[in-house]
Amino acid sequence: MSFWEIARKYILVHKCGCCRQILDRDHFDDALCPKCRILWNKSLVESCKKCLRPAIECECMPGAMAGEGALCLRRLFFYESEATYSPSMSIIFMLKHKNIRRITDFAARQLLPSIKEALSALDFEDNREAFFVCSVPRGRTKIREYGFDHGVLLASRIAQLLEVEYVKAFSSTFFSTEQKALDRKGRFKNAQKRIRFCDEAEVKGRYAILFDDIVTTGASMSACVRLLRKAGAKGVLCFSLASSKKDIR
Ligand SMILES: [Zn+2]
């Protein structure tokens, strides 16, 4: 065992991404302790009130996204509000506030099966260059506050695992309001003002794998889908960690 392997195993401390309990050596590389993992797994199979399928298999999406021509929306779990305490929401909180590679990797790997499943219908394996990953941009004030865009980190990891290119397709304009602070109508208006397409992004004739951490009204995702389609993307497949139950059509 090398020095670093010993240090990793015996000196470094890894905590559960949810309850912050110190992980024992058997679970050292996990993002969650066994107890939180059980709750996490439970949230993945909570059923959709519309299609009755488990969250990770549900393909329902907000009407606005369907209206812009999104090919699908897949998520890991549903949520009611950010105030609800659960391992799934805790992981999102961790991703937003701390740049921990182990947690980013965990979230990316959790999303991977449904992404691969959605891509399998599009001849993905033989045609990887026709696909790229991109993400809904985080607000500029938040990037400045935390020093990173967690969506970029997670989407880049997904791209790496899929062996496709990550494309910086969007940026946030200055002085934008946080989506969370607005009502439904305000969110759609703000999203269109807030998100800018990066003209040098090569999206024409390719399929976009678009990622956002949380989808509520679908305003930000819809704005991105519209910009991608306008720039000539062949199709846009959307993925998120969580989505609200309320806006599903
Ligand atoms: Zn835990």
Ligand SMILES: [Zn+2]
């Ligand atoms: Zn559904």
